[in-house]
Amino acid sequence: MKLGLQLGYWGAGPIDNAPELIAAAEESGFDAVFTAESWGSDAFTPLAWWGSATSRVRLGTAVAQIAARPPTSVAMHALTVDHLSGGRHILGLGVSGPQVVEGWYGQPFAKPLARTREYVQVIRDVLAREGKVVNDGPHYRLPYPADAPGSTGLGKSLKPITHPLRSDIPIWLGAEGPKNIALTGEIADGWLAIYYTPRLADHYEECLAEGMARPGARRTRDEFEVAATVQVEITDDVPAAIARYKPSTALYVGGMGAEELNFHAEVYRRMGYGDAVDEIGAHFRAGRKEAAVAAVPDEMVRETMIVGTAEEVRAEIGRWESAGVSMLMVTARSVDLVRELGALVYSDPDR
Structure with a gap:
């Protein structure tokens, strides 16, 4: 089991003690x-700024939103x-949801799986630097077609000026639904899991195995990383x-998505909390936030977190590891907790 520090995106301002947390994590x-990133701070600037003070830890985005940038830009x-960190970058990507993609970025959300596949392929073509990057679409046409609306007809295929330090920078995908998890198993190097529960480990492994069984799949299960935010x-x-x-929990289930389509809510439905999801969503959409919070069952929270005494936490970490998780991405916000978790995991003689 590995530990990752998940700093997430900013609220009203930067995370005040982020440098101290990162230093403690590395130590x-x-x-x-x-x-x-969500719709405020971006993912790459803080990573480079804070990461410049590190020398060993890998530096990842979890996640950078696909709609925020063309694939060549990301x-x-x-x-x-990757160059600035000496080959320590992990590129974590996710599709977000229609409210953000269409409302904030002004991009279409349709066919997110096809868009993800095409997006990742363009990135890999850029990093391979084997020739000029060309993509026939339909989502990311390179070069922009001469007969397309607004085209000057002067676009030309290019390859990056800068030689990538690594052509195989690991790409991890944030995925929640079964089809997206299967796609992740097929085309990515790792899965960024949210609201993971060991109880459904067999289901997750079946989804990953489906993708890895497809022709041209990138990794075997032994080569693949599963990083769960917890x-x-x-x-x-x-x-x-x-x-x-x-x-x-109430916010993400009831407010981070539309009533018609909320990927976080669907994760909990697949976990068997459909009635609670309906009640939380109804309260949240009606502005009854306190009632929404009160409607969250204890077990709905507990099974996606690790909590208890040091011995209980150590045992739970072992259970998550046995379920197939290779990294716990912890949202610790105190230096003491970061150090305590590091000592708990890395001083265990059985690990």
């Missing part, structure tokens, strides 16, 4: 540090960060810890 044996970001708390007061995470 404590963490494997990687990740940043994210390839430029990736090869730049809240970890070492405490004797489990009910209080669960209560602290109910507001964020």
